[in-house]
Amino acid sequence: MAKAQDIKDEVVKLTAKDFVSDQDIRWCPGCGDYSILKQVQSVMPELGLPKEDIVFISGIGCSSRFPYYMNTFGMHSIHGRATAIGSGLKAARPDLSVWLVTGDGDSLSIGGNHLIHLLRRNFDLNILLFNNQIYGLTKGQYSPTSEVGKKTKSTPMGSIDHPFNPLALCMGAEATFIARTIDREPKHMREILIRAEQHKGTSLLEIYQNCNIFNDGAFGGFTDKQMKKDNSIYLKHGEPLVFGAKEDKGIVLDGFEPRIVNISSEDYNLSDLWIHDEKCRNKANILTRFFDDPSKENALPRPFGILYQEDRFRYEEALNEQLNLVKAQKGSPDLDKLLAGVNTWQVD
Amino acid sequence: MAKAQDIKDEVVKLTAKDFVSDQDIRWCPGCGDYSILKQVQSVMPELGLPKEDIVFISGIGCSSRFPYYMNTFGMHSIHGRATAIGSGLKAARPDLSVWLVTGDGDSLSIGGNHLIHLLRRNFDLNILLFNNQIYGLTKGQYSPTSEVGKKTKSTPMGSIDHPFNPLALCMGAEATFIARTIDREPKHMREILIRAEQHKGTSLLEIYQNCNIFNDGAFGGFTDKQMKKDNSIYLKHGEPLVFGAKEDKGIVLDGFEPRIVNISSEDYNLSDLWIHDEKCRNKANILTRFFDDPSKENALPRPFGILYQEDRFRYEEALNEQLNLVKAQKGSPDLDKLLAGVNTWQVD
Amino acid sequence: MTQVQQKLEQVTVLFAGDSGDGIQLTGTQFTTNTALFGNDLSTYPDFPAEIRAPLGTIAGVSGFQIHFGSVDIYTPGDRCDVLVVMNAAALKKNLSRLKERGTIILNTSGFDKRNLRLAGIKEGDNPLINRSLEDFKVHEFDITKLTRESLKESTLGTKDRDRCKNMFVLGFVYWMYNRKVDSSIDFLKSKFATKPEILKANITVLKAGYHFADTCETFSNRFEVKPTKMAAGSYRNIIGNQATALGLIAAAHKAKLDLFYGGYPITPASDILHELAKHKNFGIKTFQAEDEIAGICAAIGASFGGDLAVTASSGPGIALKGEALGLAMMLEIPLVVVNVQRGGPSTGLPTKTEQADLMQAVYGRNGEAPIPVIAATSPSDCFTMAFEACRIAIEFMTPVFLLTDGYIANGAEPWRYPKTSDLKEIKVQFAKERTPEDPSYLPYKRNEKLVREWAIPGTKGVEHRLGGLEKDKETGNVSYDPENHEYMVKIRAQKVAEIANHVPLQYFDSGTENSKLLVLGWGSTYGSIKTVVKELATEGIDIAHAQVKYIQPMPRNLGDLLSKFDKILIPEMNNGQFITLIRDQYLVDAKPLNKIKGVPFDALEIKQAILNMLKQ
Amino acid sequence: MTQVQQKLEQVTVLFAGDSGDGIQLTGTQFTTNTALFGNDLSTYPDFPAEIRAPLGTIAGVSGFQIHFGSVDIYTPGDRCDVLVVMNAAALKKNLSRLKERGTIILNTSGFDKRNLRLAGIKEGDNPLINRSLEDFKVHEFDITKLTRESLKESTLGTKDRDRCKNMFVLGFVYWMYNRKVDSSIDFLKSKFATKPEILKANITVLKAGYHFADTCETFSNRFEVKPTKMAAGSYRNIIGNQATALGLIAAAHKAKLDLFYGGYPITPASDILHELAKHKNFGIKTFQAEDEIAGICAAIGASFGGDLAVTASSGPGIALKGEALGLAMMLEIPLVVVNVQRGGPSTGLPTKTEQADLMQAVYGRNGEAPIPVIAATSPSDCFTMAFEACRIAIEFMTPVFLLTDGYIANGAEPWRYPKTSDLKEIKVQFAKERTPEDPSYLPYKRNEKLVREWAIPGTKGVEHRLGGLEKDKETGNVSYDPENHEYMVKIRAQKVAEIANHVPLQYFDSGTENSKLLVLGWGSTYGSIKTVVKELATEGIDIAHAQVKYIQPMPRNLGDLLSKFDKILIPEMNNGQFITLIRDQYLVDAKPLNKIKGVPFDALEIKQAILNMLKQ
Ligand SMILES: Cc1ncc(C[n+]2csc(CCOP(=O)(O)OP(=O)(O)O)c2C)c(N)n1
Ligand SMILES: Cc1ncc(C[n+]2csc(CCOP(=O)(O)OP(=O)(O)O)c2C)c(N)n1
């Protein structure tokens, strides 16, 4: 996201604390949401914007309580609609820094349509999608990102819905910025938050978030000290795809199929590896499909970082261009003329 | 789609005429919908199903008038919801052959969410998406598939929404069958309709349909005798990607980027070309991005045919397996026992 | 031959033909001419539901009715004096709307075998032959042929030539009513500026029609309808949806706010979007959303940002907005919601009119979610009420429902348009910047009208969080406190009730509290009721008429006014909705008169009901 | 020491503590035990809105109230006799609910510095010290410590041990009311079948609590509440949402249809889905949809296919279903829509109760779209009314609204459950196969009850097309005919009106038409009104009470019945909704009594209103 256009001169240097609201936090102790809140509060001062130019909008869900805890403008709206509300706000007020906070249910279940339309329109705002693969607030039903077979109150025999791959869906929906991070990697999260904010267009950031009450350990494979390095790959633009506890594994492309190779062996070295290119849509599409269950044999590592980034015109920009153009053409508005229209007559 | 399970014995051999209802057709003269209706009526007898086992469900739009003209069961429902209604019907009645008819507005604008969820759940039914890149019924506003800059009543200065690429969106939404055809190629359409019906799972068939009133010639590049062969490529599984009026052009992959080559030249021959593989998701993803404006210099040809096909379990199948399993485990239902519950007492 | 010039007080002409025949254009041209001539008038177009309904069929008939006069005109007229039909289907569909001994102008080429068959007329029943039209004054001629002949010189193809035949009709009718053709020539010149051949052809045929009428033998009468004595001022002709759009623009202009429109196309509301989109130079942002929910939600976002936000739709689309409306009510931000009602329920009769979404507007949300509801009475009144909706929304920080319907939204009438300076002021008072020294900001603190402040992003020191959960009565923070909840539910209701102190008192449009019976209408039934009540007055029957435009809350004095009558008749184009509000709130035994046919009341229907009730 | 055994007619106990303290489990265990013991009872849980609200705070307090007696019990009780509190916040939040001189059982370890601070109690105000509890009978002991001590031998960690402390309380209260602990031991055995250590610990602590009460010095009184004289039959305890689910299952069973449930989770309706999902062996298909619109639309699809289709939600979710409901009404197919109402408007107070979605149910759609509306009066009545909703939906081919609310949906009471064979028959008559020789099928032909046939796919010869556009009165084809439209609007309304002939007449629950005043309730206010009216009867004040369960259409005789009274009081947990229907339909000057606090009426509040009204 671009910095708001007219940064007020008198911006004093703010700290993370300035972004802490006076409300008691109501998440369960141990919830991954705390970490995300903290990282967001800590990157806010880096935007260089006064608090009053920042708006957080959310839908409904545990995650959607977020705006209450940010000492900025905020709206805790209705389920699934933060994306639509944010679109209108940004169209009306391109000068604001707009952040949408949403859960996997809020954005991908009831709110799926507004999400994909927002992405194609490419409003310049940031979406933080807290994915805990469960409906937290309604006490633990499976969500559109829950794995098949998930046993919950609504699916005592296991769910039978093939889940979404959120980043693949967003790629299909013409997103211009796709990234992933996780609650337990605060430093990485801060980095990506800043990149998201810098991107001009809609930034879609999926954040893996542990719901320790209803879906504890859903992302254990990516947080467990023993396993995480073998299961995750942290992407860097222009660098080869290397991962593993010993940084000894890499990804090559076999025709169209990615494959894990051992780069400490004779057969492969760094230069054989797939080089990450944020700008390449075709590669990004394959990367989003690195989506194996980490406990599976030979699972591809899950990518974290920025999978894709593209520059495309923003809706609100095009809108304002049209407004300016027509004003230039037609001159300043004359209401009396408009009310009179073309054919008038006079009665005396 | 699979043939309905218990094909009635007494099926008499039906003809296309049997599927013509007694209602007057209300589309504009010259509308592409006529051709589609005709092809659908003509493949119906090939399903080998009695009329009463076939259901057509639509939303609202010109295209959604379709069910009225089919002498089967049918429902002209509400805007955008045919996909949700069809899901319920198929869950309740896996034995039926269910066909959904929808427009680009109906399915991708208001109905976008149900569409993507239907695709991931993979109910065994067929979606015919009539894409005319316009809202026909409401008299010509731009749609989510209209090109940027489109001038319509609601966008006198040109639209500023980057459009969806419907097949790319559906790929992202976990579709298991993705295909494209066009109103003006009846033979191809019939072939693909039959393949769609044969696919077990949700078949998504995008049909380019000319709205000669509000968006005439939108697909001229693919229908015009002079140009169509250079602008279109008709996919065949296992065969190289060849096209052009003289069948002299082919597609090769340059790393991840598709490129047009001249196969009549010395430099390339058939064996260098990309071989179409319906089963390859990564290739299909690239194919969906063959989406250039055909009037553009060096535009990639638009693919017609089946871009992707995958076998995956069907929702209604899994549902019925669970029902059968639990019935096997718990025996036949005993309502009296259920009403009594676990702890009861007696008052005399 | 001598032509008698006959003076008329009022005339209703119905143009009807295939939807491809250019009937709507003929109608609007005649309307503009009539308006400029100085007649009062009212029009009503009647489209087929299909885009291009099958040629020649009943379903494909397009109609345009205009009622004009030297006297005040309130409706497009019940039955017509003149029926212009381009083909057999048009005649079959509309003959019952023609007055006894009325005039028919008929295109014989529309009555060939094919046309008769398409219209479902057996060959033996051909009305040109079977004398069934004997009681009418029929002028029949082959308009198609006449048009072609007058274009013998033209280089245009047959199709393009035939397209001009509506101009022949127009010219013919201009002559009948003693009119000049200039306004239409001007129109054609601008419409076909880049197509000189087509322009020429149209003008040729227009004149041909005029001259044909002048010279042909069939016509002996020419009519004169003198200009109406209207109040002094500047006039124009206006269509309802256009008036609504202008009302919104005017309100934004007066309030010095940007106008934001978020909506999704739907018949018959789309034209509001289309009209607004034309005037982007007023800083209007139109957002065609992915659905109605996104439309209203985008509007909520824009309102939160400080724009005057509007969404419009019709019944089915409004149904989808209920949840978001509840949110807007809870947030207490300005929002105007226009419902251009159409025939329901469900998809219903999209191109027909009805007043059946009133209860949805008043009650169609979860929980206690009161929202002001107002309604327009005529095409030009859409301007006034759209402006009012904005004023109330802004001054009371609330969503407001404006109800119009297909009848007045597509209908037209002369409008004495106001000057910008005559329009009410709309005061916007955004929350002011605050310093850290100021006491902390209380977003739900209310003023004496119970209204909270509009504190928009970008304003230093008033950062706050809103939401759909119940809120503390001052801080706006989430509150589960039982007493606070009851307080908030009641204060929100009181705020809406308070609006009654800031809208006009109810008045009698005709009659007095001593009249024998009160006809109580709301919204678009105004013209029909007015016509009847005036007519009855000339017959010496004194009936009172009040038309309610402010429905929630009702005008302060309405209860009082109702209490004066033993007999109250409530005509509605629905199965009885407004009447339930009246009976509930005032416990008066008002009687319903319901018409649910997708078309407005005929004056006669109301008259009959009044007379019956008087007898009881 | 000698223990006095005191007989009581009725008792209300409120268990309160942190949401992590296992309060709900304690409450349900005590409930089951009490039910099995033979007392009539009524319960009401009070959850915090958060999943795990911050430990120790007021917002984090979870409560469970049970009212039981040897007499008939109708509500969970207004104020309680015994208040069990696990920490300071629980006391602070609930003390006002304790009767004068009531008993407090208090866990002292929940009153340390931290707990006081979290509860927002200044140190000086520590109720254990400042004598503010002097007027109550307080029994305080360190339950945490006592629990830990009794588990000295256990191998469990501290966290797991501390989790057992609710069992200590349960044992204690069992002793107080002279109960056996067996039912809870059975429950624990099945719950912790695979966790023997935890099982052992829980049983140990349960018994420890029981014995502690027996031996400790603080307690001198033991109470006895004799079994209630209930009608002969088999009883069980049941929660409202569970009863709703069973009612749906039973109806499907009787109708020999598969049950299809399409819905989206929402508080407090989700438990209906959860309960249904448990009973898949009844052939129940539960479909957790992507949103409420998809939920109802999937149900419409399933109903079209011949299943008994159901959707459930709460206010905001119901708001989203309006458009699809209109379609279902238009299609005339069976569909049951359950609204478990919660505090509104907008997101409102999700975990609180309210009756404020009545108008939404009756009027919340575009166009004239009448839908039957019925309401349940108590937890077990949810069974009866869910069954009735299905019966009406099937027999009248219509969507039906069933209204319950958070209060009865989460509350529990003993239920004399029926035998399958005692349940009404529900007759489904699908359209029969037809041959080409039969006259062509007319899907909108109606029987003498104005009901059309259910013709499902797979049935030869009855292929037909339905839709949301207005339909011809017989063929069901699209019809724009004005007369047909009016006919269809009226016939659909008449069909719904006809249902009044097939539901029970309204009766007086107490009193007669000679009583001085009628209290007219609907839905879940039943218990509160009943309690008051009985109490007044004992004081010699004769009040009539009728509780309306069939709201649209109202019972045939209701108007008659109302006309007998000068004074009618209508208590509702909203700002006055049912009363608008009554006033509109019967023109009676009924008076409202509204409570909008997210909690049910206290008997006292209603009593006061009655007495005031009697004085006027
Ligand atoms: C219209 C509507 N439908 C349903 C709900 C109930 N509801 C609230 S949050 C939620 C899902 C929450 O899941 P998610 O978005 O993943 O958020 P989380 O709680 O997991 O952070 C649901 C179903 C609602 N509040 N409103
Ligand atoms: C809830 C609702 N919103 C809007 C409409 C109006 N509407 C009907 S069809 C349509 C779009 C049609 O476009 P498409 O689906 O592309 O169908 P086409 O007419 O082009 O075949 C719209 C906006 C409606 N009927 N219902």
Ligand code: SF4
């Ligand atoms: S339920 Fe889960 S997601 Fe919600 S606050 Fe608790 S831990 Fe976090």
Ligand code: SF4
């Ligand atoms: S408007 Fe377009 S899509 Fe609709 S029927 Fe006419 S030609 Fe076909």
Ligand SMILES: [Mg+2]
């Ligand atoms: Mg979640």
Ligand SMILES: [Mg+2]
């Ligand atoms: Mg279209």
